[in-house]
Amino acid sequence: MSDTSDRNLNGASRAAALLLALGEEAGGKLMAMLNDDELREISRAMVALRAVPSETVEALCFEFAGRMGKASGVSGSAEVAEKLLRKMIPPGRVEQILEDIQGPAGKNIWDKLGKVNESVLADYLCHEHPQTAAMVLSRVTAEHAARVIALLPEPLSIDVIERMLTIESLQREAIDDVERTLKVDFMVNLASSVQRDPHEKLAEIFNSFDRAVESRMFAALESRNQEAASRIRSLMFTFEDLIRLAPRDIQTVLRSVDSDVMPLALKGASDKIRDLFMSNMTERAAKMLREDIEALGPVRLRDVDAAQLAIVTTAKELAAQGEIEIGTGKEDDLVI
Template sequence: MTGPQRAAVILLILGEEHGRVIWQEFDDEEIRIITRAMAELGTVDSDQVEKLMLDFVGRLSSAGAITGSFDRTISLLEKILPSDQVALIMEEIRGPAGRNMWQKLGNIDAVVLANFLKNEYPQTIAVILSRIRPDHSANVLRNLPNELSIEVVSRMLRMESVQKEALDHIENTLRTEFVSTLTQTRRRDPHEMMAEIFNGFDRQTEMRFLAALDATNQESAERIRALMFTFEDLGKLDSAGLQTLMRQVDKDMLARALKGANEEMRAFFLGAMSQRAAKNLQDDMQGLGPLRLKEVDEAQMKMVTLAKDLAEKGEIIISKGNAEDELVY
């Protein structure tokens, strides 16, 4: 075993109470090295533990297998070190992928990186973009405000060699500010996650779960309802967004979706068509005959998914009401 692996085993055995004073003596780099070894340790059998401890203290009072994992490492560190320091250390261990800060930046979404960098000095942005992959730099530049991106390009063209101290300062700043910010932004509201899951239910299943939730936690049920994006919310599309959706949607899917829709939704979609197209769609709906509710739900769900895909591409804007409720993808 390597030195860091041996240290990881011993610290796992010592646990929180006896290991605290040792952890507090390490600097940040030593903590990173040991926690990485600990997180990747896996199971160490009892024979290895015994040999290690015999070598370390001459005798092992209680031999046994131990397991090092991310969860156990985090649990241990959170009882010893400040939570923000733990988050920073573990974030560097498990992602974004990359052996150093510059490689990590190359694996972060260009929009996310641009949103962080837009508040930095142009010279700082220029240095950062000069250190990451050209294709990723191009994507970041495209997502910066126009004037700022032009200034950054100008700085990159005039940039000479950067002193190591300046690079180290920028790298440390990115590590302490950006990575910790990225960690915090990944903490999602569980109601948002459940709203997305509920969006995938058919109508009967959705009603069953919401009714059960109403009985046990009405506040959560109301929050989930407010966050869900349903077929009826398509009725809030502006005229341009509606026309874009209509051009993309399959006509048979639209007929099935509107077959089970209320009169308001039917009027909304039919009103966006020419008289001839509206008449043809109504004929198609009649020609379908009786439909199972499940078939209607599936068609409406596909239309909602299509609308979300168009919103993610920036082709339409969907909202659940006023401007404050606008959903940005």
């Protein structure tokens, strides 16, 4: 690994080298004073930082403070950046920043790649050697590999498939080289090149509104930007959308929801949704649920909204864990 001189360091890299030289305790205290944007920029520089010789560190410290004792060389890495972040910053912020600078969360590079959008991964592999593409696709899940291969141009896709047939003959050194390349060339730069669709974030926000606020916000947005409003609606998953769940998935949701939440949620639900849940219960359980709903009497609409949102949130969490499948209502999700 080549050394990095003072002349080759930009502002963020200089700050990263200084923080590393200060160590976990002092560096962590300084990092705790930075805002999220500054933390992302400096953490990204830490991850990409090469070995910095002691002479360069001393020059940086002299420039920064005017006077500093002899410092030792430092070397940045993802592990070092994470350790410093966790020293002084709340865990929630740490995870978000690490995902921004390293790409999707995962145990290793192959796990991370398995969570990258197939269009993004296909575009990247189109510019790589077919052997690299074959290695990557042989190590992600079959479902993810299939979606990526379908997006590759045909000459390349066939070449990749043929190479995947002999992928086991590759030496460990070659695999290690590809892993290192992917970590630096793809995963570290993923966040800066791929941004989340803002409509997805807004759909989550709209899902969290009570129905009065949601209606008001949609009315205002539709008057200004009908296309954006329609896009957000299509990405939302509401309580009524639970009708798309398979019976086994409804049963999983029922087992995961607090018993006092369901009567309140169904109090303001359509007959179709009520029938959906009750048809997936035993006759005795369904009878008890009907009695609980009747016993509630008049309830506030916002309390019903809160209960329904709790069930939707539970369904989303179960889907994220792979426990259930949430369809989109599109043609691809239909069963014939």
